[in-house]
Every structure is written in structure tokens, then in C-alpha cells.
Amino acid sequence: MPIFNKKTDSKPMELPTHIAIIMDGNGRWAKKRGLPRTAGHKVGAEAFRTIANYAKSIGLKYLTVYAFSTENWKRSQEEVNTIMELLEKYLRELLRDMDKNRVRFCFFGDLSRLSPTLRAEAEETAERSKQYDGVQVNFCLNYGGRDEILRAARSFAAKCAAGEARPEELTDEVFSGLLYSAGVPDPDLIIRPSGEERISNFLLWQSAYAEYYFTDTLWPDFGPRDLDLAIEAYNKRSRRFGGVK
Ligand code: IPE
Ligand code: IPE
Numbered sequence: 001m002p003i004f005n006k007k008t009d010s011k012p013m014e015l016p017t018h019i020a021i022i023m024d025g026n027g028r029w030a031k032k033r034g035l036p037r038t039a040g041h042k043v044g045a046e047a048f049r050t051i052a053n054y055a056k057s058i059g060l061k062y063l064t065v066y067a068f069s070t071e072n073w074k075r076s077q078e079e080v081n082t083i084m085e086l087l088e089k090y091l092r093e094l095l096r097d098m099d100k101n102r103v104r105f106c107f108f109g110d111l112s113r114l115s116p117t118l119r120a121e122a123e124e125t126a127e128r129s130k131q132y133d134g135v136q137v138n139f140c141l142n143y144g145g146r147d148e149i150l151r152a153a154r155s156f157a158a159k160c161a162a163g164e165a166r167p168e169e170l171t172d173e174v175f176s177g178l179l180y181s182a183g184v185p186d187p188d189l190i191i192r193p194s195g196e197e198r199i200s201n202f203l204l205w206q207s208a209y210a211e212y213y214f215t216d217t218l219w220p221d222f223g224p225r226d227l228d229l230a231i232e233a234y235n236k237r238s239r240r241f242g243g244v245k
């Protein structure tokens with residue numbers, strides 16, 4: 001039974017609308033076992049599969065996961081290649097099992113730098129899964145928060161230069177609508193496993209009032225019970241959004 005279905009003394013546990021996860025710790029998981037880092041990425045992909053299914057089963061509306069950052073290209077060619085191959089395999093399986101899983105997929109990030117195969121798979125996955133209305137998974141691939149903000153700023157500047165918009169028309173809502181996350185509510189809870197306590201260029205604009213949850217568990221070991229614990233911790237927070245409660 002998911003933990004948030006438990007009744008606390010006064011009120012039932014609240015499920016956040018949008019949970020975002022920085023899937024970190026694959027390399028250390030592998031190192032601890034004397035395995036190559038890539039072995040950690042393989043098990044990390046399975047952890048994602050489990051969490052996505054669990055998120056669907058508990059009725060979560062949005063799950064955003066950070067899979068590859070704009071900075072991750074700095075890694076060895078071998079590691080990057082293996083991650084990309086794993087992603088291709090993963091999306092192929094996703095496309096194969098789509099009717100069974102019924103998860104809606106969106107991709108946040110600059111897909112133009114990916115291989116044509118991976119890009120085509122991502123586009124097909126997003127297009128074909130539009131029809132499903134269970135959990136929406138936003139898969140961040142070659143994603144960077146600064147890159148996202150810069151693109152939005154450039155696109156608005158271009159509209160101004162073309163005489164299609166005026167600078168004073170740029171509001172919070174208009175700007176949000178220019179991001180990869182257009183139409184998706186801001187995350188309520190951002191989880192980072194692996195013991196690191198930093199944001200690493202993830203959802204910089206959208207995280208303005210997110211609650212953070214850090215855990216030492218490495219991503220490949222992260223399971224439904226860990227998600228329950230994060231939701232339980234979230235329920236103990238007092239969100240004030242700058243007001244008084
Ligand atoms: C996260 O795990 C996966 C990616 C960034 C692609 P890491 O590969 O960063 O694992 P650690 O942080 O080295 O343990
Ligand atoms: C953040 O993890 C990116 C992803 C999990 C995809 P990193 O491992 O790249 O972050 P740093 O280098 O520890 O900040």
C-alpha cells in the first residue's frame with residue numbers, strides 16, 4: 001500500500017502533482033561493485049522503468065526525470081556512446097510496449113545534438129504516446145536549465161525584433177510558455193538521490209518554489225519505497241510561497 005494512502009492523525013497524505021528526479025549515482029553504484037560505470041547506467045534504466053510504472057500506479061500526474069545534461073557530453077566518448085546506445089534500446093522497447101504501459105512521454109532538451117536514430121525514436125515516442133492520459137513523463141535529454149532559459153529569451157527577442165511582440169508583454173506566464181515545459185505545472189518536489197545536494201542545471205526556472213528531497217541512496221537502488229519516503233517528507237513541509245501560514 002503506498003505510504004501516502006495512509007491517514008495521518010489529522011489529514012490524508014497528499015500526493016504532489018509533479019515530482020522531478022535527478023537520476024544520479026549510477027557510476028558510484030557500479031564502482032562500489034567493481035563494475036564499469038556503464039553497468040550502473042543499465043541498472044539505472046531499470047530503476048527508471050520501475051519508478052515510472054509505480055508513479056502511474058499511484059496516480060501521479062507528472063514525473064520529470066533528468067537523464068542526460070548539456071554538461072554530460074564532457075564524459076569519455078565510451079561512456080557517452082554507451083549511454084546513447086542504452087537510450088536507443090530503451091526507447092525502442094518503449095515504442096514496442098507502448099500500448100501496454102500507456103504512459104505519455106515528452107522530451108525536454110535539445111534533441112538536435114542526438115543521433116538521428118535516437119532523435120527519431122524520441123519524436124515517435126512523444127507523438128504516439130500523446131493519446132495516453134496516465135502519468136506524463138518528461139524525459140530530460142541533453143537538457144540544461146540555462147540552455148532552456150536562453151532559448152526562450154532568444155525566441156522572445158526574435159519576436160520583438162520582428163515587430164511581433166513588445167518587451168513589456170513578457171510576463172511570467174508568457175516566459176513559462178516558451179520553455180520546454182510549456183503547459184506543465186512547476187514541480188512540487190525535486191528528488192536527488194546519491195548524496196549530492198545541488199541542482200546541476202536542472203529546472204532552474206521551474207524550481208522557484210519546489211521542495212527538495214535529498215537521499216544517499218544511489219539511483220540504481222532507488223525504488224518505490226524511496227519514493228514513498230520522499231512523499232512522506234514532502235507532506236511534513238510547510239509551503240508558504242512567500243506568504244504567511
Ligand atoms: C547519473 O549517474 C547518470 C548520468 C548523469 C548520465 P552518474 O553517471 O552521474 O553517476 P555518478 O554521479 O558518477 O555516481
Ligand atoms: C546531473 O548529474 C545530471 C543527470 C543526472 C542526468 P551529474 O552527475 O551530471 O551532476 P554533477 O556533475 O554531479 O553536478
Ligand code: MG
Nearest residue numbers: 024025026027
Ligand atoms: Mg553524477
